[in-house]
Amino acid sequence: MEQKYPLLESRQLTKYFFRRDGSIIKALDGIDFSVNSGEFLGIVGRSGSGKSTLLNILGALDRPTSGDVFLEGKNFRDYNNNELALLRRNKIGFIFQTFNLFPTLTARENIELALVHHKILEPERDSKVEDFMAFLGIADKLNDFPSQLSVGQQQKVAIARALVKDPVILVADEPTAEMDPIIAREIMKKLVDLNRKSKVTLIVASHGTGLYDFCNRTLFLKNGKLVSRKKAEY
Amino acid sequence: MFVNYAIKEIRRRKIRSIINIIGYAIAVSFLIVIVSLAQSYNVVASGELRGIGTHFVAYIPASTGCPCEFGDVGPFFADVYTPTFSSNIVDKVENLSGVEDAAPYLMFRVDNYTIAGIDVDSLATRTTAVSPETLVAGTFLTNSSLDGVLVNEAIAEVLNLKVGDELSAFNSTFIVVGVVNPGLFSKPAGNANIFCLLSVAQDIAQSYGNMYHFSVNEINAVLVEISAVGDENYLNNVKKAALDKLEFEVGDEGVIAGYQCGVKARKVVSLTETSAWVSSVVLIVAAIAFSLRSQLGAVIERTKEIGLLKALGWKDGDVTKQIFFESLFQGMLGGIIGVIVGYLVILLIVILGLVPLQNLVFAVPPWLLWFGFILSTGGGVIAGLIPAWRAAKLQPAEALRRF
Numbered sequence: 330m331e332q333k334y335p336l337l338e339s340r341q342l343t344k345y346f347f348r349r350d351g352s353i354i355k356a357l358d359g360i361d362f363s364v365n366s367g368e369f370l371g372i373v374g375r376s377g378s379g380k381s382t383l384l385n386i387l388g389a390l391d392r393p394t395s396g397d398v399f400l401e402g403k404n405f406r407d408y409n410n411n412e413l414a415l416l417r418r419n420k421i422g423f424i425f426q427t428f429n430l431f432p433t434l435t436a437r438e439n440i441e442l443a444l445v446h447h448k449i450l451e452p453e454r455d456s457k458v459e460d461f462m463a464f465l466g467i468a469d470k471l472n473d474f475p476s477q478l479s480v481g482q483q484q485k486v487a488i489a490r491a492l493v494k495d496p497v498i499l500v501a502d503e504p505t506a507e508m509d510p511i512i513a514r515e516i517m518k519k520l521v522d523l524n525r526k527s528k529v530t531l532i533v534a535s536h537g538t539g540l541y542d543f544c545n546r547t548l549f550l551k552n553g554k555l556v557s558r559k560k561a562e563y
Numbered sequence: 564m565f566v567n568y569a570i571k572e573i574r575r576r577k578i579r580s581i582i583n584i585i586g587y588a589i590a591v592s593f594l595i596v597i598v599s600l601a602q603s604y605n606v607v608a609s610g611e612l613r614g615i616g617t618h619f620v621a622y623i624p625a626s627t628g629c630p631c632e633f634g635d636v637g638p639f640f641a642d643v644y645t646p647t648f649s650s651n652i653v654d655k656v657e658n659l660s661g662v663e664d665a666a667p668y669l670m671f672r673v674d675n676y677t678i679a680g681i682d683v684d685s686l687a688t689r690t691t692a693v694s695p696e697t698l699v700a701g702t703f704l705t706n707s708s709l710d711g712v713l714v715n716e717a718i719a720e721v722l723n724l725k726v727g728d729e730l731s732a733f734n735s736t737f738i739v740v741g742v743v744n745p746g747l748f749s750k751p752a753g754n755a756n757i758f759c760l761l762s763v764a765q766d767i768a769q770s771y772g773n774m775y776h777f778s779v780n781e782i783n784a785v786l787v788e789i790s791a792v793g794d795e796n797y798l799n800n801v802k803k804a805a806l807d808k809l810e811f812e813v814g815d816e817g818v819i820a821g822y823q824c825g826v827k828a829r830k831v832v833s834l835t836e837t838s839a840w841v842s843s844v845v846l847i848v849a850a851i852a853f854s855l856r857s858q859l860g861a862v863i864e865r866t867k868e869i870g871l872l873k874a875l876g877w878k879d880g881d882v883t884k885q886i887f888f889e890s891l892f893q894g895m896l897g898g899i900i901g902v903i904v905g906y907l908v909i910l911l912i913v914i915l916g917l918v919p920l921q922n923l924v925f926a927v928p929p930w931l932l933w934f935g936f937i938l939s940t941g942g943g944v945i946a947g948l949i950p951a952w953r954a955a956k957l958q959p960a961e962a963l964r965r966f
Contacts, residue, residue, distance in 0.1 A: 390874055391960035410958075411878045417959075418876020429871045429963070433571040442568075443875050490875070 334402040335363035336530055337387065337498060342396035344382050344553075356382040357393070358553040366497070369524045369531040371540040374550030380534040381426075381502050383550065387532060388423045388500040389413045400498070418446055422491030422529075424501035428483045430475040430490075436462070437471045440490045447494060461489040465519060481512035488516070492523065499523075501533040517543050569888035572865075579860070580893055587897020587943065588904060590849070591935040595905030597842065600912075645671070647768070647780035648813045656785050656808050661801035668692065668784040669764045670755055673771060676718075676732050679755035680764020680782075683708075691786040693745050693758050701726035701741030704760060711740040713758040732757070733767045785809060869954045870962025879955035886951030887944060894943015898936035905935065 342360035345353050356379045364370050374380045385391040386398060389405060398405045400420065408416060417423070422443075430439050440458045449457075462468045465485040467478075475483055484504060491499055501520070505513035521543050524531050533540060541547055549556050573580045650667045657665035666685035670677065681688045683704045689695070695703040699716050714724055719742045724730060730737045743758070765781060772779035789801045869882050877885075911917075954962065 385960040388874070390870075390963070391958050411880075414873060414876055414878040414881075416876075417874060423874055425963075429867075429874075431868065431871075433575045434568070438567075442872070446876060446881070494876075 334399070336366040336368075336401060337532075338363040338399040339383075339387070340397045340399070342383070342386065342398065343394045344379075344386060344391070345394045355553050357386070360396070360553075360555055362548055362555060364498075364530060364532060366530055367524070367528045369521065369533070369543065369545045371544035371547040372532065372534040372550055373536070373540055373547055374534075375536055378536075378550040379553040380536070380550055382553075384423075384500050384502045384532065384534050388421050389416050390423065418443075419494065420497045422494065422496035422499040424484075424487055424491045424499065424504045426503040426506050428475075428487040430483055430486060432475050435472050435474055436467070436478065436486045436489075439475070439486055440493050443490050443494045457493050458489070461493050462486075464523075465489055479512075480508055481516065484508070484516060485519075488519070492529070495527075496529065498530045498532065501531065503535055504533065506536070513539075566888060568885060569892055572889050573892055583893045583943075583946075584897040584900065587894055587939040588901040590942075591898050591901025591939045592905035592908060594935050594938070595902065596908050596912075599905075599909050601838075645783045646813065647783045650781040652809060652812045653782070653785055655812065656787060656805050659801065659804050659808060661790055661797065662787055662805065663687075663790045664788040665805075666691070666786040667761055667782040668786050669761060669768060669782045670784060671764075671768060673767075674732055676757055677755050678712075678733065678757045678759060678764055678767065680761035680768075681758055682761050685786070687786040687788040690788050692755070693743050697743045697745050699742045699744050701739070703741055704758065706760065708740055708760060709763060710736070710738055711759070712737040713741045713743045714739050715756050716742050716744040718756040730757070734770070735767070863954075866954055866957065866962045870957065870959045870964075873955075873957075873959035873962065882955040883948065883951045886947050886954070890943040890947020890951075891940060892943075894940040894946070895936075897943065898939030901939060902935050 339360050339362050342357050343355070344357040345355055347353055360383060372380055372383065382391070386393050386405075389400075389408075392405070400416065405413065405416075431442070434442070437458055440461065441454065444454050444457070447454075459468065459471070462471055465488060467482050467485050467489075470478060470482055470486070473482075475486070478486065488501075488504070491501075499520075504520070505516050508516070517539075520531060520533065523529060533544070647669070653665045653667045656662060664686040666682045666687035668679065668681065668688075670679040672678075679692060681692055681704070683706060693713060698713075701713075704711055704713055712730060714722075714730065718724070719739070722730075724739050724742070726739055726741060728739045730739055737757075737759070745755075761782075765779075768779045785805070787801075787805050789798055872882055872885070873879075
């Protein structure tokens with residue numbers, strides 16, 4: 330059956346933050362766009378442009394001040410907090426710029442955290458974890474703690490954690506920031522590879538233009554608004 | 564996974580966890596030690612108070628109506644006569660509701676000595692007249708002590724009597740087997756100088772009856788011990804019932820002699836235990852409050868991690884459950900350690916004899932161990948759930964953004 334609506338759609342999305350002095354920061358100001366299934370969408374903008382805020386809302390980590398986000402035609406606004414948690418658990422993978430690994434857990438245990446609430450047997454879970462570790466080239470680091478891993482290896486563990494639950498959409502907030510360019514390129518290639526092989530939809534934010542090489546399409550964000558590439562550069 | 568992660572988190576935050584656990588352990592061990600001491604003290608003190616409390620003596624008061632040929636001058640109590648009656652009344656009084664024990668008693672005064680015949684095996688005798696606990700020297704009477712007597716410490720000093728000495732009185736010679744100081748015990752008609760077996764006293768009384776030509780019955784007082792369960796009204800009701808029974812059987816007006824301070828004193832003693840409970844509970848509450856503050860600090864420190872768990876799809880309830888387990892383990896561990904330490908401290912007190920109370924027997928009731936454990940665990944849960952609930956309410960992005 331043909332899909333009648335985009336996988337993800339944002340309509341007139343705004344997010345305001347209120348300072349104690351009463352002033353308002355318009356982090357997002359009327360964002361309209363959509364993403365189709367299997368697409369690799371890049372969001373580029375300078376620091377403070379609203380990229381992380383946008384990704385947080387798209388990843389169901391935060392609620393907008395106004396406007397709507399639809400995933401597979403269903404409005405986030407209609408979900409309560411627990412239903413949003415289920416959405417994050419089952420359909421959305423999120424990769425953070427700072428990895429956010431638990432220092433007390435091994436690489437394997439960090440990845441398994443994403444599967445704690447999935448009703449799968451231990452052998453299958455182990456197999457999935459090991460497969461993703463192998464795909465990302467860190468199969469020998471299963472029992473290492475984050476402090477024993479390099480920056481690139483830590484991000485790969487974070488990617489594995491986001492992917493192991495087979496999400497329909499993967500949201501990555503500057504996944505290669507502050508990384509060695511070679512490692513950064515390797516990680517981006519892995520994401521592209523993943524996008525092509527498993528058809529998972531990718532939305533990746535970056536402040537650099539290196540993202541162009543990997544994405545199907547790129548949106549430019551400036552002061553909380555979508556703008557043309559040319560405007561974004563000024 | 565919850566359990567595994569909880570244990571790892573406790574180990575990761577060693578110092579904070581150890582402080583929490585120590586807090587619980589101190590509170591629980593304090594509870595156990597203080598309440599056990601208070602309870603033991605209460606048991607010992609109540610035992611002592613039985614000697615001055617729930618018992619009385621019922622008898623027919625002295626009169627001038629002596630039926631002997633010497634008119635108003637009778638041998639009993641020098642110049643007054645105390646009617647004697649059958650010892651059957653003792654059983655009838657004992658069968659009254661609220662009476663734990665009743666004992667026969669025969670006391671009279673001749674030749675400047677007041678002698679009391681007692682039933683040495685009776686509880687009422689021991690709580691009302693004289694008991695092994697009142698011994699200053701020697702041994703207590705036994706049923707085979709036909710020529711043995713106990714002498715009051717005061718008269719022993721006056722007569723310079725010691726255990727093993729002979730005492731000549733009532734045309735007989737006795738051996739002093741023990742010196743007693745009945746202290747606060749009831750004295751229905753004066754203080755007895757000499758205690759002997761009831762049968763011995765009855766023989767002496769009978770010999771004087773024969774000598775002065777008047778009949779002497781078996782006893783002239785009933786010693787009564789009341790079940791130590793009721794309040795003052797209860798005691799008064801039992802006394803009245805016993806007196807009514809005595810008057811009905813003897814056909815004359817009787818009186819009651821006894822002490823009622825036991826009930827009030829026991830109330831005072833029970834206040835000690837209540838105070839121990841209150842202070843222990845206050846300490847536990849303080850430990851919980853401390854832990855709450857500590858857990859709150861831990862949860863604030865971990866807000867980012869909580870945000871991350873939520874980002875991974877953990878529901879508010881899952882996060883709360885996770886922190887609940889951590890608090891639960893800390894509370895349980897603190898409770899177990901506290902129970903063990905509390906028990907050891909009590910053992911140490913007993914072994915070293917640190918508490919200056921005679922016959923002090925420590926018995927930590929099992930329910931107290933469970934209570935301490937449950938209180939600590941419950942406190943841990945409360946201390947963990949409140950901050951966990953606060954943290955779980957945050958949106959994941961907000962939790963991640965804050966720290």
